[in-house]
Amino acid sequence: MENRVVIVMLGPPGAGKGTQARMMSEKLKLPHISTGDMLREALKNETELGKKARTFMESGALVPDELVDEIVAERLAGEDCRGGAILDGYPRSIPQAQFLSALLEKDNTRIVTIGIEVGKQELIRRLSSRWTCPKCGKMFNANLDASVAGGKCDQCGTALVQRKDDTPEVIAERLEVYGRTTQPLVRYYQDQGTYTAIDGAREVDDIFKTIMTGIAG
Ligand SMILES: [Zn+2]
Numbered sequence: 001m002e003n004r005v006v007i008v009m010l011g012p013p014g015a016g017k018g019t020q021a022r023m024m025s026e027k028l029k030l031p032h033i034s035t036g037d038m039l040r041e042a043l044k045n046e047t048e049l050g051k052k053a054r055t056f057m058e059s060g061a062l063v064p065d066e067l068v069d070e071i072v073a074e075r076l077a078g079e080d081c082r083g084g085a086i087l088d089g090y091p092r093s094i095p096q097a098q099f100l101s102a103l104l105e106k107d108n109t110r111i112v113t114i115g116i117e118v119g120k121q122e123l124i125r126r127l128s129s130r131w132t133c134p135k136c137g138k139m140f141n142a143n144l145d146a147s148v149a150g151g152k153c154d155q156c157g158t159a160l161v162q163r164k165d166d167t168p169e170v171i172a173e174r175l176e177v178y179g180r181t182t183q184p185l186v187r188y189y190q191d192q193g194t195y196t197a198i199d200g201a202r203e204v205d206d207i208f209k210t211i212m213t214g215i216a217g
Pocket residue numbers: 133134135136137138153154155156157158
């Protein structure tokens with residue numbers, strides 16, 4: 001368990017958190033554990049905790065924080081997590097962060113929090129770039145070609161539309177919700193001295209280099 005490190009990834013939708021987590025996973029040879037994948041795995045393997053989670057999910061309810069804590073603890077005890085892990089989507093609340101801190105302290109594991117920060121306008125620009133052809137279904141990205149926004153499909157000439165989830169108004173609301181739940185976590189890890197802010201408004205490779213330097217430090 002020497003030099004074991006668990007990396008907590010924080011960052012709003014559109015910040016490129018998942019991409020960075022995958023790159024780190026490859027470089028550091030640590031499993032990338034996203035909450036969604038982990039829950040699906042527990043269900044598939046029919047572990048005791050997975051069965052408990054199933055009853056909540058089948059009734060359409062959220063899996064309670066405490067149960068997610070137990071599933072994370074079980075996952076982190078796995079053989080492939082001997083060197084540590086990269087957590088993506090967990091913790092989501094202060095009680096979960098406290099649970100994780102206590103768990104890792106017991107295992108003598110270092111915790112590093114990487115917060116990928118991108119300004120709201122840039123996130124809205126990134127997330128609202130998707131346009132679709134309602135006739136043939138072809139997808140377009142307005143960041144790659146500005147004429148896509150409000151333009152026509154190059155296959156069939158139909159006027160392109162944006163899905164409701166991809167409109168700036170809905171995206172702003174999602175970011176608002178994200179900020180409300182995540183700000184307390186950022187403060188928690190800042191207080192613990194484990195938070196490293198990373199400027200996410202740069203090239204993917206530059207961001208990755210900065211993160212790797214931050215982890216080494
Ligand atoms: Zn079309």
